[in-house]
Amino acid sequence: MTLSRRKTLALIGGGTIFAASASAAGFLTTRTPHDAQRPWTLAGSYDDPRLNALSFALLAPNPHNLQPWQVALEGDDALTLHHDRSRRLPATDPFDRQIMIGMGCFVEQMVLAAGAGGQAVDLTLFPEGDDGAIAHATFRDGGTPDPLSAHILDRRSCKEPFEDRAVPAVLANQLEDYADIYTDAASVAALKDLTWKAWEVEALTPHTMQESVDLMRFGKAEINANPDGIDLGGPFLESLMVAGILSRDVQSDPSSRGFQEGVKMYNEMLHATPAYAALTSPTNTRVDHIDAGRRWLRLNLATTSMGLALHPVSQALQEYPEMAPHYAQAHDMLAPMGHTVQMLGRLGYGPTIPRTPRWPLEQKLINA
Numbered sequence: 001m002t003l004s005r006r007k008t009l010a011l012i013g014g015g016t017i018f019a020a021s022a023s024a025a026g027f028l029t030t031r032t033p034h035d036a037q038r039p040w041t042l043a044g045s046y047d048d049p050r051l052n053a054l055s056f057a058l059l060a061p062n063p064h065n066l067q068p069w070q071v072a073l074e075g076d077d078a079l080t081l082h083h084d085r086s087r088r089l090p091a092t093d094p095f096d097r098q099i100m101i102g103m104g105c106f107v108e109q110m111v112l113a114a115g116a117g118g119q120a121v122d123l124t125l126f127p128e129g130d131d132g133a134i135a136h137a138t139f140r141d142g143g144t145p146d147p148l149s150a151h152i153l154d155r156r157s158c159k160e161p162f163e164d165r166a167v168p169a170v171l172a173n174q175l176e177d178y179a180d181i182y183t184d185a186a187s188v189a190a191l192k193d194l195t196w197k198a199w200e201v202e203a204l205t206p207h208t209m210q211e212s213v214d215l216m217r218f219g220k221a222e223i224n225a226n227p228d229g230i231d232l233g234g235p236f237l238e239s240l241m242v243a244g245i246l247s248r249d250v251q252s253d254p255s256s257r258g259f260q261e262g263v264k265m266y267n268e269m270l271h272a273t274p275a276y277a278a279l280t281s282p283t284n285t286r287v288d289h290i291d292a293g294r295r296w297l298r299l300n301l302a303t304t305s306m307g308l309a310l311h312p313v314s315q316a317l318q319e320y321p322e323m324a325p326h327y328a329q330a331h332d333m334l335a336p337m338g339h340t341v342q343m344l345g346r347l348g349y350g351p352t353i354p355r356t357p358r359w360p361l362e363q364k365l366i367n368a
């Protein structure tokens with residue numbers, strides 16, 4: 001559960017918990033998990049064009065930042081991308097639909113980064129069928145840079161309240177090349193209501209909430225040790241941890257004050273949204289999931305290039321019984337032709353936020 005700096009200040013009553021001592025000030029200024037963020041600074045620093053492209057690909061958005069990718073390098077110019085099946089979200093993503101969308105984001109970012117380095121990539125998706133490897137890729141000379149690749153390092157999923165400021169029609173029209181964009185008051189109001197109610201179901205259904213809690217990393221040491229999952233770091237959140245307001249137990253207990261404050265913050269954040277983006281597909285195959293991920297990544301890079309923030313809000317699209325009414329409503333609203341809604345996201349103007357953790361590239365190579 002991400003808590004914004006502003007709300008956190010409110011929660012700790014003015015942010016004075018640590019103000020008293022110099023050692024506390026030192027503690028507060030050293031909370032950035034640099035090790036966990038290092039892959040962002042290593043991107044593009046490899047000699048092998050495949051490793052270079054992969055070093056950008058692993059910065060792709062992916063559900064709960066599980067980073068479920070594994071890569072086998074083959075010969076001098078090829079690789080196979082696999083799903084590390086120990087990394088799944090069985091409670092909220094029982095069919096791995098969202099995991100595969102994250103894989104699509106990875107594939108697209110790999111292809112864009114290869115192109116920026118003058119390499120083209122010949123891709124075969126699911127070369128052994130749906131249950132085998134995700135993709136086989138062969139690199140060769142002749143790629144051309146796509147302008148979107150310039151925004152890879154600045155792209156974020158912005159989990160913050162957005163400004164009370166409309167998305168200009170000219171930008172919304174350009175983004176229609178990538179996704180369905182909703183800016184009209186009636187649709188925006190209905191989507192706020194839907195995303196909030198769906199978020200409540202996930203948070204108040206014990207086994208789906210516990211799936212998130214199990215993936216929370218509390219503070220710098222945990223984040224550096226496991227640079228994935230839901231990272232709860234930075235000086236303000238760590239202040240709350242020391243004060244006992246934020247902990248794994250608190251997050252598992254809906255009656256606790258800390259949990260209820262989190263609920264309030266999410267309510268406020270989800271309602272501070274001027275527009276939405278949605279991706280649909282006529283069918284719902286594995287290839288559609290990869291394709292949706294590739295489209296989402298391009299949308300996120302395009303929003304980055306425009307100074308706009310994008311935040312996936314997937315709860316209403318999740319496939320478990322407690323969510324069924326909201327899933328049906330999302331599909332009635334966003335895919336009335338019987339298509340599948342693959343992604344839904346908040347769109348607007350948000351604050352600048354830090355990079356999220358990543359495992360190093362070397363940890364993801366299975367035959368290195």
Ligand SMILES: Cc1cc2nc3c(=O)[nH]c(=O)nc-3n(C[C@H](O)[C@H](O)[C@H](O)COP(=O)(O)O)c2cc1C
Nearest residue numbers: 061062063064065098101102156157312313314356
């Ligand atoms: C398929 C998919 C679904 C996601 N769903 C959510 C979501 O429901 N809520 C959320 O806060 N972030 C969601 N995210 C964003 C991830 O949490 C985010 O990509 C990850 O933490 C890495 O952060 P970054 O995108 O800023 O690099 C989703 C991302 C993907 C690809």
